[in-house]
Amino acid sequence: MTDRRTDRSASIRSILKGNVRAASQLLTLVQNQSSSARPILKALFPHTGKARLIGITGPAGAGKSTLINQLITAFREKKQSVGVLAVDPTSPFSGGALLGDRLRMQPHFLDRDVFIRSLATRGAWGGLSPALFEAIHVLDAMGKEIILIETVGVGQDEVEIARLADVVVLVLAPGMGDEVQMMKAGLLEIGDAVVVNKGDLKEARWLYHQLKETLSDRPLLRVIADRGEGIPALITEIEKQLETEPAPARRRGFVREELRTLLREHLGNVIDQVSFNEKEIESVLLRRRDPYRLIRSWIKRSGVKTFSSTP
Structure with missing residues (x-):
């Protein structure tokens, strides 16, 4: 019992110091629903609540991972510590498409101030799994100032995840007519900022102007994520929204969920x-x-x- 408590205390201290290995081990326990994770999570909880959460959502193939790769670079240039959770609510395994997402972020793997984790978050009894919230707390406790939460699509679960964030960036790309029609039915509402990726394409310019007629109360930006074009403007918009205190309704909604x-x-x-x-x-x-x-x-x-x- 004493050895177990000693190991637990060592794990807590290591995570609070930003130790990647200790955090990874705890997240593995979290995903495996191990009861041994709970005492550590309880001890870490008082040290959380400081990180700012940025949700990145949009249809598959819109270029979310490439965009996140650029956002990581931009935040790191500002000396901010960054965590990334690539979440898949539909799969019990963290692999497949999520592995591809992580490969696109490979340039940051050796950066000690960047922590990237794939996460399956579908609860066995419907809704989200506690693993998502616990993973956010772990990254928060280890000192990540910015936590980027990427979702794989625009289904109901992804919308729920995005709504947990302080700022939500909705990423669209040309050639996704069906998805855009679905967005017009109401899903456009989740984005605090809307980004049209692959902005060098003629279809992207058409999509941009089409959305401009639809969106009048939120920022609409055009980027070329794989070249980094338009990223400074997006960072400026995100920071502008993060300068204010998190909306009380969102933080209360996070706790409630x-x-x-x-x-x-x-x-x-x-x-x-x-x-x-x-x-x-x-x-x-x-x-x-x-x-x-x-x-x-x-x-x-x-x-x-x-x-x-x-x-």
């Missing part, structure tokens, strides 16, 4: 442990009892007052 995911996980674990005896199963199978009555009976026995009125 984190609490919900933890509760969802806990209740899911409780449900997983429920077992019904053969007599109960037989009674439903032979239609002597309906399943609703059986569940109501179980809830009453369990003493879970929260659900006493259901089903």
Whole structure:
């Protein structure tokens, strides 16, 4: 027990000093849902809340990873420490397309002030996984001033992730007509700034002007991410929005969603442990009892007052 506490204390100290290896080990425990991660996360929590979160979202193929690579360079030139979470809510594995994303950020792998991690964030019981929030806390505790959160697409889960950020950058590119139509249906609303990538293409200029007619209350920028063109203007816009204190509603929303995911996980674990005896199963199978009555009976026995009125 003493050795375990000593190891835990050493891990906490190392992470607070920005140690990449210790942070990576903790994030592995987090993704594996290891109970040994929780005491460390609890100890780190008082040291969090300082990092600014920037969500980068948009359709697959829009060039988000290339753009992030340029943003990392720009923030590092300003001597700011940067963390990147490339998240995939749809996959239980952190690989595939996310591996490609990380390869595009390869120039920063040897920079001690840049920490890049791929993360699967789909909760087993629906919604987001606590792993996303915990990963943000780990990067925050290790001193990352800027945390870039990249999503793989524009589905509902990606929108939920983006809304956790202080600033959301929506990245679009020409040749994505279906996605743009979907954006017009409401998803454009999530972007605090909208970026049209591959701006040297004629189609990009057309898209830019089309969006300009749609967007009147938010910044619209044109960039060529693989050349770094337009990045200074984007950085200026991001910093302008970060100069103000985080919107209280967003920070409260972050906490509210984190609490919900933890509760969802806990209740899911409780449900997983429920077992019904053969007599109960037989009674439903032979239609002597309906399943609703059986569940109501179980809830009453369990003493879970929260659900006493259901089903």
